Amino acid sequence: MIKIRPVSDLRNKFTEIESVVREGDPVYLTKNGYGTMVVLSLESYSKLTDSVEFALDQTDYIAENDSKRMSHDEVFDGIREKLNAK
Template identity: 55%
Template structure:
């Protein structure tokens, strides 16, 4: 279930938000004046989100250091779109 709270709850009901984020391992979406403004998540959730990306970037850095082959922006975006379409 998605948890949406006003940003004022961050100040006034921090412990409730912390419990949702940490103990329930669920992100909390914060709103300001009725519009989404940010998402709070636990460090574990953040790591799970970022680690695969960081790993792929490390692989790309290693590959780039081992070859002189470079692609233009349009080539990169075309290749990404092709991979997305084939999945």
């Protein structure tokens, strides 16, 4: 179940929010009735970002070891061709 709390609870009821987050659930914080941020455990955050970090590391390695360079237009023209072929 989604946990939505006012941002003031982060200050006033920190231990409650911390216990929810430690269980692995994100807590969505609102300010004046509008969403403002999400609180996650470090473990949950890592699960979200590890694959992105790994992919960026791979592309950095490939770029360092390949002299081929493409312009913005070449990249997006290739993407458009692949999308239109489907």
